Amino acid sequence: MAHKEKAQALMAIKKVINGSGVLEATSVSPLPSSAVVLWIRHAEGEHNKAAQEEGLSAYFETRYRDAVLTQLGMRQAVKATALLQCQGLSQPDQIWVSPMRRAIQTANLMFPNAQHK
Numbered sequence: 571m572a573h574k575e576k577a578q579a580l581m582a583i584k585k586v587i588n589g590s591g592v593l594e595a596t597s598v599s600p601l602p603s604s605a606v607v608l609w610i611r612h613a614e615g616e617h618n619k620a621a622q623e624e625g626l627s628a629y630f631e632t633r634y635r636d637a638v639l640t641q642l643g644m645r646q647a648v649k650a651t652a653l654l655q656c657q658g659l660s661q662p663d664q665i666w667v668s669p670m671r672r673a674i675q676t677a678n679l680m681f682p683n684a685q686h687k
Contacts, residue, residue: 606659610650613643615672639675647679
C-alpha cells in the first residue's frame, strides 16, 4: 500500500472509530518510510462509566485508579479490531502499551495474536 493510500486508510479508520463511539484514535501518522504509527486510547473502563453515572469526581477515586474494561469496552475493542482488519492493519510490527490494566486489556483484545516481550 502506497504512503498516500495508507494515510487515507488511517484517516478513514479514525473517522469510523471516533464517529461510532468505539475508541478514540488520538493520532494516525503515516511516516515517509511507509511505517504506520497508530495511537489508540483504551476502550471504555469502569472509571469512564462511573464518571458518566457519578460525575467527574469518580476519576479521582482510588478504586478506579487502575480500572478494568467494562463489557461495553470489551465489545468496543473487538469492533475496533474488525475496523483495522478491513484496512489491512491487524498485524502490527510492534505494540507499545501503558501498564494500566484497561490499556493491556484493550491491546490483548485488539491484537490477540501478538507476541509479548
